[in-house]
Amino acid sequence: MVKRNDYRDTLNLPRTEFPMRANLGEMEPRIQRFWEDIRLYETVKEHAHGRPQYILHDGPPFSNGDIHLGQALNKILKDVVVKYKTMRGFDAPFVPGWDNHGLPTEIAAIRAFDIDRHAIDPMELRARSAETARRYIDVQRDQFRRLGVRGDWEHPYLTMDREYEASVLEAFQEFVARKCVYRGLKPVHWCPECETALADAELEYKEASSLSVYLRFPVVSLPERALAGVPVVGPVSFAVWTTTPWTLPANVAVAVHPKLEYVLVRAGEEHLVMARGLLEETMKELGIADCEVVSATPGSTLEGGKLKHPFVDREVPVVLAEYVSLEQGTGCVHTAPGHGREDFDTGQKYDLPTLQPLDPRGIFTEEAGKFTGLSHTDADPQIVEELERQGMLMKAGELRHQYPHCWRCDSPVVFRATKQWFVDLEPFTADALEAVDSVTWVPPWGLPRIRGMMEERPDWCISRQRAWGIPIPVLYCEDCGHELLAPEVVGQAIELVRENGADAWFKAAVADLVPDGTVCKQCGSKRFHRGEDIFDVWFESGSSHAAVLKTRRGLRWPSDLYLEGHDQYRGWFQLSLWNGLISQGGAPYRTVLTTGFVLDENGRKMSKRLGNAIDPQEVVRDLGAEILRLWVSYVDFKEDMPTGEDIFHQVVDGYRRLRNTLRFMLANLYDFDPARDAVPREDMGEPDRWVLHRLAGLADRVTQAYESFEFHQVYHRTHEFCAVELSQIYLDLLKDRLYTYPPTSQARRSAQTALWVLTTTLAKLVAPILSHTAEEVWQHLPEWEGKEQTIQLCAWPEADEWRDRELGERWERDIVPYFQDADLAVEHLREHGAVRQPLEAELALYCPEEVWQRLVEALGEDELAAASGVSKVTYGGEVDAAPPDAYVAQGDRALRIAGRRSEAAKCERCWRRQESVGEDSDHPGLCARCVEYVTR
């Protein structure tokens, strides 16, 4: 035993300080401190100075809470892109940003400070909101940094910075100059809880329960050509269906489709009018069996008919509308211009009044008569009762359907006609579509998707009735109330805001907001008051391209890349594009890359309510940022991404394989200095050249994967390479050479040369993703002349020089399959109990002599045994000479392998069984080869 230990000391066993267990919770912060110490962001920036730029423009998250998994994913992906591009030789700055204004933060502030928002002074609320925003900027900044995201964290862009605010107003000024901004009374989505208008992008559609009510609109008169000459006994009514009875007080018409056929139906004692296509379904719903069609007529003939409102003393006309459909209801559509977009259009066409009996809180005003003072939700059942009392109710049921809810407070929204500021986008649509076509959309289906959205987009409501935001710089005439929207007013506001921030608009004396000589265009008055509305936050974030890219040194407009979740086709991508087009004349990005959504392990959406949301901070704490980073490279982020404990555990396993492979190689480089010891390529052994040839292939595929944003390919290819090419094949056959050969022998140095190339190349290939681990590897590599201070300053690895197609093809054809056969032959022996472990075995190959020759030439007889995992491999002869129980190679390979237990003694040093063991009297336990090495 003593002797054996002596020989152990003559081996070159792996050594390294690189720990097997990562202990990421400790290692990552240490690496991050190192990056801070060397001022990594600035260092990289200086390094990249003068190179071609690659600008990824960050979409700003709301500064209203901890970051969630989707945001962690998003920033990591951006980090991967930026780091990759940097290594590829670009100057790729990353300026992170935050969206500070708007409801998300205002609500966070109201909650945090327990504010009664009706009692608080708006300026105070603004101050509190700003405070909340600042707090969460700090929180999120720390959280993003903890993920290892490299960026200009000391100088992020904030939408509440004065400069930024001024830029938003400058964009607005362009809009005004292009004359596309107007004020109008229109039904908009309105949140009664938040008491503000909402943009399309601020709605969430969710399953909700509504009433489903069938009611009567009694006929007062119908045009002659409709139902002419039909003898009718008893009352006649239009059958109408609605899910929002509370909108009935605002009803001013019933719409029918001009081209659909309508029927007069006798139903028991009365007669009803409805679309023929919905007759059967409606009768079933109403439970009426006793009915017959009396006559039929096209909808167009009904136009001009007069109906009686079911409970208000009001006569309402029958009108025509193309949007009436046979999907649901009766084909006779209740029309309230104050409560629906289409209804409003119809109202305009027929010059109907826009009744709007709902106040900002969703409470009925006096206009609603007997329902005054009720909230619209409370009114629903009372209106049904009223219908019942009036004998106008036919059926009241329930319906579950998708209904829009406020994105912030989760309440169901209503349509409410109010005076708001709009942008008319129609004049720009053609240009916008052209701009969209010139952008690269990844994945490609993004193009038709955003096109479809932009083609059908209604006017953009940009005003909000809240405190926390940038004011819309408009004035209203004190005398006649007419609005004054003028470039000079905006211009003056820009200077004011640039100097003092957006608060200044609200604080300044009105006189300071009114340019000299301004008079009301309607009444000539010179007295004005300021507008209190603020901008839709999407107008703010949609201006970021100009506010950031055009004002910061080192950036450029347009950007190369926007990278966000695919919900942003509707949001940031689209609104940035309109904004860019109108204010700058083009799209603010060249490529748009979208990600899927994070789902739970069952493929369900994550939500706080379902309790299946994963907190990235928890993942970082329990598993490490590297695991989160590797996860974004484990799944295909362009699709929806399932997540969960199981999946993270698999990522952890994958991480271990990568880490240990790197560690093993590192551990065999402890005495290697590439400048001194590297073996020239032509002197390297075939296995070493083969593995580097394979590495070149890997580098190609990985590079291609980065270029096409297929980061999951980076992980899967690299992982497979580590597991198969390295662990199973190359590193296994290398051990004998690395451990037992003389340290400075060319054979060992050749192996180390390969290991050095492999380690440095692999570390660089994964550096954009596994930034901490790659850095850790880098720091553990021996020093050499010209070694970069950090791996993040390294150039992208070039492995082309190692490509050797002839050798590669020969190995794939002749050599690699043999390894599998050798393994199976040994397994064959083990199954029969001849040996327990491979080194107890020796193999005899039966094959055409040229096959044998190829193996020997590729590997050498010595390494052939090592590569086979056994003590000895010999040539037995032609295939037909093989013993009957020999293993038969797979496929049609002309190879049989006879294995047997070696009779030779085990060399104490190299553990191979060799006949030569015992020949040397000084070292009776060693084989001849080991004797030679030991005594050399």
Next chain:
RNA sequence: GGGCCUCUAGCUCAGUUGGCUAGAGCGCCGCCCUGAUAAGGCGGAGGUGGCUGGUUCGAGUCCAGCGGGGCCCA
């Protein structure tokens, strides 16, 4: 209800322009090693390719419909 996306072994992914017995890694089971050791090696068991039709000599790969999931919208 509409538009778009998606559905390959328990899990994450590969599968050129339709063509041999559908692959990999992980996980799982069995064995080996103890000189990568809270590692490593070998072997094995796992797939009616969401479902149903169709085009074709032949479809995971093309077409239609249905279903599950997701995003967006009404």
